[in-house]
Amino acid sequence: MMTKPAVAASQSDQARNKIIVALDVATADEARAIVGELGGRVGAFKIGLQLFTGAGPTFVRDLAATHKIFLDLKFHDIPTTVARASVEAAKLGVWMFNVHTLGGGDMMRAAMAAVDEVYSREDASRPLIIGVTLLTSSDAAVMTEVGLRGETGDRVVSLARLAHTSGLDGVVASPIEVTAIKRAIPDAAFLAVTPGIRGNLATGDDQKRVTSFRRALAGGSDFVVIGRPITAAADRAAAVEQLVDEVAEGAE
Numbered sequence: 001m002m003t004k005p006a007v008a009a010s011q012s013d014q015a016r017n018k019i020i021v022a023l024d025v026a027t028a029d030e031a032r033a034i035v036g037e038l039g040g041r042v043g044a045f046k047i048g049l050q051l052f053t054g055a056g057p058t059f060v061r062d063l064a065a066t067h068k069i070f071l072d073l074k075f076h077d078i079p080t081t082v083a084r085a086s087v088e089a090a091k092l093g094v095w096m097f098n099v100h101t102l103g104g105g106d107m108m109r110a111a112m113a114a115v116d117e118v119y120s121r122e123d124a125s126r127p128l129i130i131g132v133t134l135l136t137s138s139d140a141a142v143m144t145e146v147g148l149r150g151e152t153g154d155r156v157v158s159l160a161r162l163a164h165t166s167g168l169d170g171v172v173a174s175p176i177e178v179t180a181i182k183r184a185i186p187d188a189a190f191l192a193v194t195p196g197i198r199g200n201l202a203t204g205d206d207q208k209r210v211t212s213f214r215r216a217l218a219g220g221s222d223f224v225v226i227g228r229p230i231t232a233a234a235d236r237a238a239a240v241e242q243l244v245d246e247v248a249e250g251a252e
Helices: 002-017 027-037 048-066 079-091 105-122 141-147 151-165 178-184 214-219 236-251
Strands: 018-021 044-047 069-077 096-100 127-133 170-172 191-194 223-226
Touching: 002 018, 027 044, 027 048, 027 151, 027 236, 044 048, 048 069, 048 236, 069 079, 079 096, 079 105, 096 105, 096 151, 105 127, 105 151, 127 191, 151 170, 151 178, 178 191, 214 223, 214 236
Parallel strands: 018 044, 018 223, 044 069, 069 096, 096 127, 127 170, 170 191, 191 223
Antiparallel strands: none
């Protein structure tokens, strides 16, 4: 009987560490306010295109000195360009960054090789490099529009396999496809990072392939990216606690 609170606390800590809060805001001041409220309550923070464009790499470097940062710029270009950009991203001190799997195997392998070369010389651990599969705003209609054939889930799994064989550390995919990815790639070290997370009662807004935090973890997500359900809440810390409680309640 005495061990139950400790077990519950452990489950809560594990859930918190899997949360990456999306700093989808325009300014460094807005981002710092969110980090100030949530630092120590979640596992990491994501800096995407809007904030990176507005605040720049110096802000990323400063924040990465004290917090785990996922730099979400989705590099997608010719292999040499992506390789060079990947090295610069790694130099910012981020915990993780991504490239786009639709750039192909040569591009992903070039990024991995370039970063590995730099970090092997420095005898240091490199950041995690993961590949974006299909955006959570994409559905069958979007796939048809851009000329991609087949079921959404099949395409995501195929791109995940390509990322794995190209040496990446994992993929970004919707929580809907994670179980299929884990089944297709039986490599415990290969990470599934999932956006499209909402509270149990929330709707999907512009993201179409979504689920709850609890269901995402149950499906095999290693980390989840959560934006508006936390950052738009009147009490952000309370919003985190509510998500964590949902996981604990589901485990009982």
